[in-house]
Amino acid sequence: MSDTINLTLKVWRQPNASTPGKFVEYPAKNIPTDCSFLEMLDIVNETLVAQNIEPVAFDHDCREGICGMCSLVINGVAHGPEKATTTCQLHMRHFKDGDTVYVEPWRAVAFPLIKDLVVDRTAFERIQQAGGYISARNGSAPDSNSVPIPKQNADCAMDAAACIGCGACVAACPNSSAMLFVSAKVSHLALLPQGQPERTRRAVKMVKTMDAEGFGNCTNYYECEAVCPAEIKSSFISMLNREYVFAAAREAVSEI
Amino acid sequence: MKAIISFYQSSIGKKWIVALTGLVLVGFVTGHMIGNLQVFLGHEALNRYAAFLQGLGELLWVIRGVLAACIIVHIITTVLLWVQNNAAKPQKYAVNNPQAGSIGARTMIVSGLIIICFLVFHILHFTALSIHPEWKLWEDPDGRHDVYSLVIAGFRNPLESLFYLVGVFLLATHLSHGIQSFIQTLGLRSRKIAEPLTTASPYLAGLLFLGYASIPVGVLLAQHLNLPILQPLAH
Ligand code: SF4
Ligand code: FES
Numbered sequence: 001m002s003d004t005i006n007l008t009l010k011v012w013r014q015p016n017a018s019t020p021g022k023f024v025e026y027p028a029k030n031i032p033t034d035c036s037f038l039e040m041l042d043i044v045n046e047t048l049v050a051q052n053i054e055p056v057a058f059d060h061d062c063r064e065g066i067c068g069m070c071s072l073v074i075n076g077v078a079h080g081p082e083k084a085t086t087t088c089q090l091h092m093r094h095f096k097d098g099d100t101v102y103v104e105p106w107r108a109v110a111f112p113l114i115k116d117l118v119v120d121r122t123a124f125e126r127i128q129q130a131g132g133y134i135s136a137r138n139g140s141a142p143d144s145n146s147v148p149i150p151k152q153n154a155d156c157a158m159d160a161a162a163c164i165g166c167g168a169c170v171a172a173c174p175n176s177s178a179m180l181f182v183s184a185k186v187s188h189l190a191l192l193p194q195g196q197p198e199r200t201r202r203a204v205k206m207v208k209t210m211d212a213e214g215f216g217n218c219t220n221y222y223e224c225e226a227v228c229p230a231e232i233k234s235s236f237i238s239m240l241n242r243e244y245v246f247a248a249a250r251e252a253v254s255e256i
Numbered sequence: 257m258k259a260i261i262s263f264y265q266s267s268i269g270k271k272w273i274v275a276l277t278g279l280v281l282v283g284f285v286t287g288h289m290i291g292n293l294q295v296f297l298g299h300e301a302l303n304r305y306a307a308f309l310q311g312l313g314e315l316l317w318v319i320r321g322v323l324a325a326c327i328i329v330h331i332i333t334t335v336l337l338w339v340q341n342n343a344a345k346p347q348k349y350a351v352n353n354p355q356a357g358s359i360g361a362r363t364m365i366v367s368g369l370i371i372i373c374f375l376v377f378h379i380l381h382f383t384a385l386s387i388h389p390e391w392k393l394w395e396d397p398d399g400r401h402d403v404y405s406l407v408i409a410g411f412r413n414p415l416e417s418l419f420y421l422v423g424v425f426l427l428a429t430h431l432s433h434g435i436q437s438f439i440q441t442l443g444l445r446s447r448k449i450a451e452p453l454t455t456a457s458p459y460l461a462g463l464l465f466l467g468y469a470s471i472p473v474g475v476l477l478a479q480h481l482n483l484p485i486l487q488p489l490a491h
Contacts, residue, residue: 104350107349176344223357241272245268
């Protein structure tokens with residue numbers, strides 16, 4: 001039998017983007033400390049449904065920290081108080097009985113609100129479509145070690161590839177900059193031989209799309225790194241700063 | 257030209273411009289401090305240095321022009337970034353709970369704009385000498401402009417000293433974020449140096465503050481304790 005706690009939730013409720021939203025207070029009673037933050041919201045929603053109140057809408061999918069669908073700014077921190085943890089993996093044992101918990105959606109112009117705590121993150125898809133892929137046909141699996149990759153690069157590319165595209169970096173950034181996400185996606189392919197043919201175009205186009213989507217400019221607060229559940233390091237942003245300048249220069253030269 | 261415009265229009269391009277102009281200005285601020293610290297060596301050293309700078313003639317104006325251009329571009333670009341960034345996050349969170357950004361980082365625009373006001377006063381005060389025009393006539397026994405004594409005379413005014421201290425303090429907070437920031441933006445911040453760099457940046461800025469602050473503090477101490485250094489020549 002696990003312990004239970006009682007919380008007071010202040011949840012952002014907004015029926016749609018064009019209607020102004022507000023915080024609504026809900027009690028969360030007898031919450032087992034073993035359940036996750038999303039399961040806690042499920043319990044609260046059940047009580048709301050029982051009272052004929054519209055349940056709180058929030059995003060989720062895998063609930064095991066890998067899909068990047070869950071969100072929520074919990075007491076001012078994207079994905080809540082635990083480091084390197086998605087909201088779905090955040091357990092209620094990290095809260096104290098009697099706590100008041102503010103729950104807000106990701107806030108950024110580039111992530112328009114859909115309903116309550118759900119925002120539209122398709123801007124990330126459009127950035128990916130602009131260049132976050134390789135178009136070479138892979139064919140069947142090559143012999144192992146036929147494409148040599150330095151161990152360091154392989155490790156670094158794997159670290160970048162860990163990004164789950166959740167958007168917490170944008171949510172946490174005072175400028176709503178998407179640089180951590182874009183830097184992870186650009187670096188991941190720039191570090192591998194398969195990413196080389198489209199390297200220049202990728203960096204230029206993805207940054208261009210990022211700017212056009214209305215994300216802000218990175219001013220090196222490093223808030224993104226602090227909340228990223230995949231522990232993407234801000235040194236990838238530095239890598240992208242370098243990558244972009246060389247790519248822009250290569251492109252400018254090739255146009256002469 | 258098209259490439260330059262689209263580079264400037266991109267978020268990363270603007271950051272590079274801010275970082276490069278910032279780098280020039282950090283270089284100037286460091287050199288300026290080292291030059292000024294010669295005030296502790298007496299009127300010989302400082303006045304010779306000042307005469308050397310004046311003797312650069314046209315070159316001095318080229319340097320001033322480059323610095324002024326850097327300042328103007330730095331300000332215009334950062335204000336542009338600031339406007340765009342505010343537009344990107346119009347609605348703030350009900351609970352403000354920053355996890356990383358330092359005070360220096362969060363106050364860049366404010367510290368920067370106050371530094372500009374300070375800079376204008378500082379130039380009128382010690383370069384154009386418009387606040388005390390009589391200083392223009394001061395000469396040392398070797399017939400050089402007596403910059404040494406006018407620096408001391410300026411800092412003996414507690415209000416002018418205080419304003420100067422506030423100015424260099426804000427400069428230091430600005431640079432506590434700025435120094436590590438240009439390394440990040442110019443793409444040189446690897447994972448290995450990220451931590452030490454972020455830690456060292458405020459200390460380097462602190463060093464600049466101490467260097468600059470030592471001059472007015474030294475002048476006031478020398479005046480009130482009658483120390484044998486930092487005493488002006490008779491005029
Ligand atoms: S960089 Fe981190 S915070 Fe940003 S989208 Fe990827 S996983 Fe989420
Ligand atoms: S729901 Fe998939 S990562 Fe949280």
